[in-house]
Amino acid sequence: MKNKFNLKNLKMYVLGGLCGILAILSIFMTIETAASGAEVADLQKKEAQLANQQQDIEENLVENLSVNSLREKSTEMGFAKVSNLVYVSGGVPVARLP
Secondary structure, eight states: OOOOOOOHHHHHHHHHHHHHHHHHHHHHHHHHHHHHHHHHHHHHHHHHHHHHHHHHHHHHHHTTTTTHHHHHHHTTTTOOOOOOOOOOOOOSSSSOOO
16 A cells, blocks of 8 residues: 555655746746846947937037137128127116106
């Protein structure tokens, strides 16, 4: 009669099943970690590209807003440099209150 219910064999089956489940979960976690790492690397590449674009835009903005560039563009559009400036004084009262 070897078909006797053996608690030791049941513990071994449960322990083996638990180890198998843990091994499968470990494989899935490794795959998830690798996928997350690839996603982070892709995001870092995009961040570097965006930083370069921002730097290019800032350089373009500084170049376009420089005094010399604005002066050249204004002459191309037909504006002339003012040769005679007239300042108006704002401190002269016109009427007094009673």
